[in-house]
Amino acid sequence: MVGGSGIAESTIEEVTRYLKQGNPLSIGDGSGIIERLERRLEELLGIENVLTCSSGTAALHSAYLALDLPTGSEVIAPVTTFHASVTPALQCGLAPVLVDVDPDNGNISPAAVREAITDRTRCVVVTHNLGHPVELDEIAAICREHGLNLIEDCSHAYLSTYRGRPVGTVGDVAVWSMQAAKTLVAGEGGFLATKDRTLFERACLAGHYRGRSERITDPELRAFSDTGMGLKYRLHPLAAVIAWSEAAHLVERVERRQKLLSRLSARLEDIPGVRPPRVREDVGMGGWFSYRPTLVTSGDDATCYERTVKALQRAGVPAHRPSIGSLDSMPLFTRTPPLRHAEATWRPRLCGPFEGARAYEKDRLSVTVTAEDTVDRIEAYADAFADVLRERGGPAAGGGR
Ligand SMILES: Cc1ncc(COP(=O)(O)O)c(C=O)c1O
Structure with missing residues (x-):
C-alpha cells in the first residue's frame, strides 16, 4: 500500500517504530540506520563504498572536494543537466564548462567534450539524463586519454544499465540524489559511491567530522578529524529510515x-x-x-x-x-554574482551555440x-x-x- 506522499505504508510504520524505540536522531559515526542504508544501496545498485549525505548537492560537493583538483581547473558538464551537477564545483574554485548534448536524449555529447578540452580541463561530469545512460565507454576513453576525472551524476538513473553494467560503476565517483521527486526517496538526501578508498576518505573528511573521519586510514588526513573540512553533510536518520524502507520496493x-x-x-x-x-x-x-x-x-x-x-x-x-530550462539561460552561468568571493573565482565557459540542446528541448x-x-x-x-x-x-x- 502506498501513502499520500507516494511512500509505502510500511515506511510510515518503520519511521514510527524508529522513533518509538528511541533510536538516535543524529548519527555522527555512520552506524545504525546509516550503516544499514549504505549496505542496502551497495547491494541494490552494485556499487561500492557508499557515503550518504544530506542531499545530492552535498554529495556532489563532497565528490568535487575529494577529487582535489587545482584551483581554476575546468569541469566539463552537459548544458541540459540540473544545475547542482556542476554548481558545487564553483564552490571549490573550479570553472564549469558547459557543452552541447545529444538531441535524442539530452546526454553529454562525446564530440562536444573532446572539442571543449583545454590544458586546464581536469574533470568531466555526466548526467544520465532522465535515466538514459550516457555513452559511458566513449566518455571514459576520452577521460583516460586526457587524464581527466569522471563524475557520474546518477540522480535520475536508479537501476539504469549501460551495455549490461549498472551506471555509477565507471566514473571515479558517482552521485545520487534521494530528494522527494527521485525514484528512491529520503525526502532530502543523497549519496556518493567510489571504488577508490582515498576518494571515499577525502569525501568523508569533507562533510563528516569526528566519528566517520576518525576511521580515515591516512594519518595526515585523520589529523583533521575533529573538524573535518568544516562542513556538515550527514544524512538525517529519519531520512535514512525512509530511504532504507523505500529501497526494499x-x-x-x-x-x-x-x-x-x-x-x-x-x-x-x-x-x-x-x-x-x-x-x-x-x-x-x-x-x-x-x-x-x-x-x-x-x-x-x-x-x-x-x-x-x-x-x-x-x-x-x-x-x-x-519546467526547468538548460543552464546556458541561467544567470549563475552567464554573469558573475555581485559577491566578492564569486568575483574572485567565477569563470564559467559556455561552448555554444548548443544546437543539440535546442533540438532536444524543441516541443x-x-x-x-x-x-x-x-x-x-x-x-x-x-x-x-x-x-x-x-x-x-x-x-x-x-x-x-
Ligand atoms: C541530475 C541532478 N543532480 C543533482 C541534483 C541535486 O540533488 P539534491 O536536490 O538532492 O541536492 C538533482 C536534483 O534534482 C538532479 O536532478
Missing part, C-alpha cells in the same frame, strides 16, 4: 514503471504527430525519471505546441512543458506517470493522444515521425 516499482512506459511508447510510436522518447538498444532506463515525448508541430504556427498541450490536458493527459512534453497509474490509464492517455492529434491534423499526418 525499488526493484518492483522500477519494473512496474518500465512496463507502463514501454507500453505508452509502443502506442505513441504509431500515432502521427508525436514521437516517444528514443531509447538506445544497449541501455536500460531504470526508473525513467521523467517521461518526455516530443510533439511534431507546424513550423509556421507558433501556437501549435501550446494548443496541442492544452487539448491533451482537456482530454485528461497530465502533460506539460518541462518536448513531460507526461506525469506515477506509482498509482495503471495499464488502463496508460491506454487511455494513448487514446487521448491519438484523438487530439487526429483532430489537430497538420504536421506528421500519416506517420509518427
Whole structure:
C-alpha cells in the first residue's frame, strides 16, 4: 500500500517504530540506520563504498572536494543537466564548462567534450539524463586519454544499465540524489559511491567530522578529524529510515514503471504527430525519471505546441512543458554574482551555440506517470493522444515521425 506522499505504508510504520524505540536522531559515526542504508544501496545498485549525505548537492560537493583538483581547473558538464551537477564545483574554485548534448536524449555529447578540452580541463561530469545512460565507454576513453576525472551524476538513473553494467560503476565517483521527486526517496538526501578508498576518505573528511573521519586510514588526513573540512553533510536518520524502507520496493516499482512506459511508447510510436522518447538498444532506463515525448508541430504556427498541450490536458493527459530550462539561460552561468568571493573565482565557459540542446528541448512534453497509474490509464492517455492529434491534423499526418 502506498501513502499520500507516494511512500509505502510500511515506511510510515518503520519511521514510527524508529522513533518509538528511541533510536538516535543524529548519527555522527555512520552506524545504525546509516550503516544499514549504505549496505542496502551497495547491494541494490552494485556499487561500492557508499557515503550518504544530506542531499545530492552535498554529495556532489563532497565528490568535487575529494577529487582535489587545482584551483581554476575546468569541469566539463552537459548544458541540459540540473544545475547542482556542476554548481558545487564553483564552490571549490573550479570553472564549469558547459557543452552541447545529444538531441535524442539530452546526454553529454562525446564530440562536444573532446572539442571543449583545454590544458586546464581536469574533470568531466555526466548526467544520465532522465535515466538514459550516457555513452559511458566513449566518455571514459576520452577521460583516460586526457587524464581527466569522471563524475557520474546518477540522480535520475536508479537501476539504469549501460551495455549490461549498472551506471555509477565507471566514473571515479558517482552521485545520487534521494530528494522527494527521485525514484528512491529520503525526502532530502543523497549519496556518493567510489571504488577508490582515498576518494571515499577525502569525501568523508569533507562533510563528516569526528566519528566517520576518525576511521580515515591516512594519518595526515585523520589529523583533521575533529573538524573535518568544516562542513556538515550527514544524512538525517529519519531520512535514512525512509530511504532504507523505500529501497526494499525499488526493484518492483522500477519494473512496474518500465512496463507502463514501454507500453505508452509502443502506442505513441504509431500515432502521427508525436514521437516517444528514443531509447538506445544497449541501455536500460531504470526508473525513467521523467517521461518526455516530443510533439511534431507546424513550423509556421507558433501556437501549435501550446494548443496541442492544452487539448491533451482537456482530454485528461497530465502533460506539460518541462519546467526547468538548460543552464546556458541561467544567470549563475552567464554573469558573475555581485559577491566578492564569486568575483574572485567565477569563470564559467559556455561552448555554444548548443544546437543539440535546442533540438532536444524543441516541443518536448513531460507526461506525469506515477506509482498509482495503471495499464488502463496508460491506454487511455494513448487514446487521448491519438484523438487530439487526429483532430489537430497538420504536421506528421500519416506517420509518427
Ligand atoms: C541530475 C541532478 N543532480 C543533482 C541534483 C541535486 O540533488 P539534491 O536536490 O538532492 O541536492 C538533482 C536534483 O534534482 C538532479 O536532478
